[in-house]
Amino acid sequence: MPYIKFQVSRDKEEQVINFLRSRLKFTEYKQYLIDPKGKSVGIKVYADSIRSLAKFKKMLRDLKISEKDLWDWALDLTFDSMPVLKRLVEEYQRDKPFKDLTIIVNTHLKENTAVLCYALKEGGANVVVVPVPYSGDEVVYEVLIENGYEIYGEPRMSYDEMAEAIRMAIDENEVDIILEDGLWITRYIIDNNIELDNIIGSVEQTKAGINLAIELKDKLKYPIITVGNAELKESVESGLATPEAIVKMIIQAVNWSLSGKRVTIVGYGVVGRGIAKIMRNHGARVRIVEKDLNRILSAILDGFEVMDIKEAIVDSDIVVTATGRPNVVPVDALRLAKNGILLVNAGSKDYEIDIQGLREIALAEELTSREGIKRYRIKDYDGREKTLLVAADGFPINLALGEGTPSDAIDITLSLMAESARHLIEAERYPVDLHGVPKDIQEKIARYKLEALGHNI
Numbered sequence: 001m002p003y004i005k006f007q008v009s010r011d012k013e014e015q016v017i018n019f020l021r022s023r024l025k026f027t028e029y030k031q032y033l034i035d036p037k038g039k040s041v042g043i044k045v046y047a048d049s050i051r052s053l054a055k056f057k058k059m060l061r062d063l064k065i066s067e068k069d070l071w072d073w074a075l076d077l078t079f080d081s082m083p084v085l086k087r088l089v090e091e092y093q094r095d096k097p098f099k100d101l102t103i104i105v106n107t108h109l110k111e112n113t114a115v116l117c118y119a120l121k122e123g124g125a126n127v128v129v130v131p132v133p134y135s136g137d138e139v140v141y142e143v144l145i146e147n148g149y150e151i152y153g154e155p156r157m158s159y160d161e162m163a164e165a166i167r168m169a170i171d172e173n174e175v176d177i178i179l180e181d182g183l184w185i186t187r188y189i190i191d192n193n194i195e196l197d198n199i200i201g202s203v204e205q206t207k208a209g210i211n212l213a214i215e216l217k218d219k220l221k222y223p224i225i226t227v228g229n230a231e232l233k234e235s236v237e238s239g240l241a242t243p244e245a246i247v248k249m250i251i252q253a254v255n256w257s258l259s260g261k262r263v264t265i266v267g268y269g270v271v272g273r274g275i276a277k278i279m280r281n282h283g284a285r286v287r288i289v290e291k292d293l294n295r296i297l298s299a300i301l302d303g304f305e306v307m308d309i310k311e312a313i314v315d316s317d318i319v320v321t322a323t324g325r326p327n328v329v330p331v332d333a334l335r336l337a338k339n340g341i342l343l344v345n346a347g348s349k350d351y352e353i354d355i356q357g358l359r360e361i362a363l364a365e366e367l368t369s370r371e372g373i374k375r376y377r378i379k380d381y382d383g384r385e386k387t388l389l390v391a392a393d394g395f396p397i398n399l400a401l402g403e404g405t406p407s408d409a410i411d412i413t414l415s416l417m418a419e420s421a422r423h424l425i426e427a428e429r430y431p432v433d434l435h436g437v438p439k440d441i442q443e444k445i446a447r448y449k450l451e452a453l454g455h456n457i
Contacts, residue, residue, distance in 0.1 A: 078111040078112055078114075078115060078407050079115055079118075081406075081407040081408045081411070082112060082115055082407050082408065082410075082411035082414070083408075083411065083448070083449070083452035084411045084412060084415040084445055084448045084449050084452060085115055085116065085119055085411050085414055085415045085418065086115075087448050087452075088119055088415055088418055088419070088448075089118070089119045089122050092119055092120075092122045092123030092124075092418075093122045093123070095123070096123055096124035097123050097124070097422045097425060097426065098120055098123040098124045098125035098177075098421070098422070098425070099123070099124030099125075100124065100126075101124070101125050101126065101176040101177060101425065102125070102126045102128060102173050102174055102175055102176050102177075102198075103120050103125045103126070103127055103128070103176065103177045103178070103179060103421065104128045104129075104130060104169055104170075104173070104175055104177070104178050104179070104185060105117055105120070105127060105128070105129050105130070105179045106129075106130045106131075106132060106166070106178065106179065106180050106181060106182075106184050106185050107129075107131070107132060107179065107180075107181040107205070108131070108132055108135045108136060108181060108399050108404060109129070109131045109135070109136035109137055109140045109141050109144075109155045110135075110136070110137055110140060110399075110403055110404050111137065111140055111403070111407065112404070112405075112407040112410050112411070112414060113140075113414065114140045114143065114144055115407075115414070116179075116414040116417065116418060117129060117144060117149060118147075119414075119418055120418060120421070121149070123418075123422075125177075126150075126173070127149055127150070128149075128150045128151075128152065128169050128173050128175075129144060129149055129150065129151045129152070130151075130152050130153055130162065130165050130166055130169050130184075130185070131151070131153050131154065131155050131156075131157065131162070131165075132162065132181055132182060132184060133156065133157055133158060133159050133161075133162050134156060134350065134392075134393070134395040134399070134400050135155070135156065135395070135396075135399040135400050135404070136154075136155025136156050137155060137403075138155055140155075141154065141155050150173075152165035152166070152168050152169040153165030162184065163188060166184065166185055166188045167188070167192075170185075170188075170189070170194060170196070174197070174198045175196050175198060175199055176198050176199065176200050176425075177199075177200055177201065177202070177203070177421045177424060177425070178199075178201075178202040178203070179202070179203050179205070179417050179421060180202055180203065180204050180205065180209055181204075181205045181206055181209065181348070182205075182206055182208060182209045182212075182348055182349060183204055183206075183208075183209035183210075183212045183213055183216075185202070186202055186204075186213065186216075186220070186224070187212065187216070189221060190216055190219045190220070190221070195221070196221070196222070199221070199222045200222070200424050200425060200429075201222045201223040201224060201225065201424040201430060202222060202223070202224045202225070203224070203225045203227055203417050203420045203421055203424070204224050204225070204226055204227060204228055205227050205228055205413065205417060206228045206324070206348040207228045207229070207238075207269070207324040207347075207348065208324040208325075208347060208348040208349045209228060209348070210226045210228045210229055210434070211324055211325065213226070213434055214434065217433070217434065220432050220433070220434075221432065222432055223424070223430035223431060223432055223433060223434075223435055224433075224434050224435065225420040225423070225424065225435050225436070225437060226434050226435065226436055226437070227413065227416045227417055227420055227437055229436060229437075230416055230436065230437040230442055231442065232412060232416065232437075232442040232445060232446055233412065233413045233416060234270045236409055236412050236413075236449075237405055237409050237410055237412060237413045238269075238270040238271050238274070239270045239271070239273070239274045240274060240409065241405050241406050241408075241409030241410070242271055242274065242346070242398065242405050242409075243271055243273075243274030243275040243277075243278050243346075244274075244278060244406070245398040245402060245403075245404065245405050245406060246271075246275055246320065246322075246344075246346045246397060246398050247275060247278045247279060247282065248398075248402070249397045249398050249401055249402045250318065250320070250342075250344055250391070250397065252401075252402075253370060253371075253372055253373055253391055253392075253397065253401055254342060254370055254373060254389070254391075255370070256342075257282075257283075258279060258282035258283055258284040258318075259282065259283030259284070260283060260284070260285070261283075261284045261285065261317040261318055262284070262285050262287070262315055262316050262317050262318075263279045263284040263285065263286050263287075263316065263317065263318045263319075263320065264286075264287050264288070264289060264307070264309075264312040264313065264316040264318070264319045264320070265279070265286060265287075265288050265289070265320050265322060266289040266290075266309060266319065266320065266321040266322065266323060266328050266329060266352070267289070267290065267321060267322040267323035267324075267328065267347075268288050268290040268292075268295040268296070268298060268299045268304075269295065269322065269323070269324075271322045271346060271347075272288070272290075272320075272322035272323070272346075273298070273299075273302070275320055275322060275346060276288060276299075276302075276304060277302070279320075280304075284318075286304055287304060287305045287306070287307050287312050287316075288304045288305070288306045288307070289306070289307060289308065289309045289312055289328075290306060309328070309329060309330075309333050310332070310333050310336055313329070313333050313334075313336055313337045313338070313341070314336050314337070314338060315338050316337070316338055316341055317338065317340075317341060317342065318341070318342045318344065319337075319341060319342070319343050319344065320344045320345075320346055321344070321345045321346060321347055321352035321353055322346040322347055322352075323347055323352055324347045324348060324349070324352075325347075325352065326349075326351040326352065327351065327352070327353075327354045327357075328352050328353075329343065329352065329353045329354060330354050330357065331354045331357030331358060331360070331361060334353075334354065334357070334358055334361075334378070334388065335361070335378065335379075335380050335381055336380065336381070337386070337388055338386075339386040339387055340386075340387055340388075340389065341388055341389065342373075342389045342390075342391065343388060343389065343390045343391065343394075344391045344392075344397050345391070345392070345394050345395065345396055345397065346396060346397065346398070347396060348396055349395075349396075350393065350394045350395045350396075351394075352394070353390070353394045355390065355393060355394040358376055358378070358388070358390070359376075361378050361379075362376045362377060362378050363377040363378060363379065363385065364376070364377040368389070371401070372391060372392050372397075372400065372401040373389055373390070373391055374389070374390050374393065375387055375388070375389055376388045376389075376390060411449070412445055412446075412449060415445045415448070416437055416441065416442070416445055419441045419444065419445065420437055420441065423438060423441060
């Protein structure tokens with residue numbers, strides 16, 4: 001439910017409360033003391049819509065209540081859960097490293113990415129937001145607009161709509177820095193042979209985006225810092241928090257226990273390995289599908305059986321993909337799947353399970369009573385009818401059906417993104433290529449996180 005949080009002096013408290021009671025329909029409001037001397041009071045108002053909050057904000061401005069006190073982000077808990085980015089905000093407010101620069105942020109519209117946008121803006125940037133498809137929080141979208149951020153497109157728009165939004169954002173702004181989740185903007189720029197006069201570089205968050213950048217390496221037009229490969233991101237977010245969020249969303253999406261389930265994890269990278277271990281701790285019987293010899297060895301030494309997808313899918317209750325690569329569960333494997341299987345993607349794009357191929361062979365595609373879960377009826381190679389369940393149309397389940405990675409973990413990743421953008425600006429110009437996150441940036445973010453946890457090392 002949207003809300004606004006602000007403080008007023010005691011002499012204006014009665015006027016504000018009377019307005020709440022008489023002129024607007026708010027479901028609830030709370031008052032609390034701000035300072036021990038009682039000179040000001042905090043008020044938190046829950047509204048039925050963003051529109052109602054907009055009316056209320058106008059009234060507050062008419063009362064000459066400072067905009068600084070209008071903490072209307074509805075993000076206070078998220079902000080407090082991200083101590084590293086919160087500390088960077090203080091630095092950016094002082095140093096203004098992004099002053100007069102335009103930064104396009106192409107990402108999932110979640111509360112934690114809104115905090116990233118806030119940090120960049122506090123650092124002096126003109127922040128332009130282009131949401132990625134299939135996920136997004138409408139309240140965050142409205143809050144960003146209310147706070148003066150320029151947004152092209154809407155949450156959960158289609159790929160075609162995002163392409164148009166990217167075109168408009170590039171046409172209407174002199175872009176200096178790009179922060180990306182999936183290399184969507186860079187791919188658009190390459191495909192359309194666009195030249196950006198002011199571009200300094202891009203920062204890519206995901207493995208899938210980095211894989212694509214490697215494929216397009218000879219066509220790149222500016223340097224890219226690969227946060228998705230950063231050791232710090234992999235150890236904290238990819239290896240721990242993201243797997244935790246994936247498993248949580250699987251349990252929640254279908255309301256199943258994992259105990260005794262046969263679960264196949266496709267991909268034994270950092271995320272896949274984390275999912276496999278959590279699944280096993282929940283009582284699942286886990287097997288791995290992997291082609292890389294080093295990862296096969298790691299999986300076996302971790303105690304997992306390694307199988308081919310066509311062998312594993314026959315008796316699997318759940319299949320989870322975590323590779324960052326397309327069609328790792330192809331349609332010919334889907335025909336072999338166990339009746340009632342649940343197919344889940346944990347990678348950052350929607351192409352790991354061949355959903356298009358599944359639709360082409362499906363006798364029916366049906367909604368279920370569980371939000372985000374579809375039922376496909378197909379025939380196997382022997383002509384027998386079976387049912388396959390697909391979570392989130394093959395999009396990453398934690399982002400499409402949930403809030404993504406927990407804020408206190410993605411705090412590190414988004415801080416690496418922000419600091420990498422700052423580094424691109426302040427360092428000597430990088431050559432056009434892929435570059436890792438500098439070690440000193442990773443150490444800085446790790447130190448800030450440790451200090452937030454109470455460890456002064």
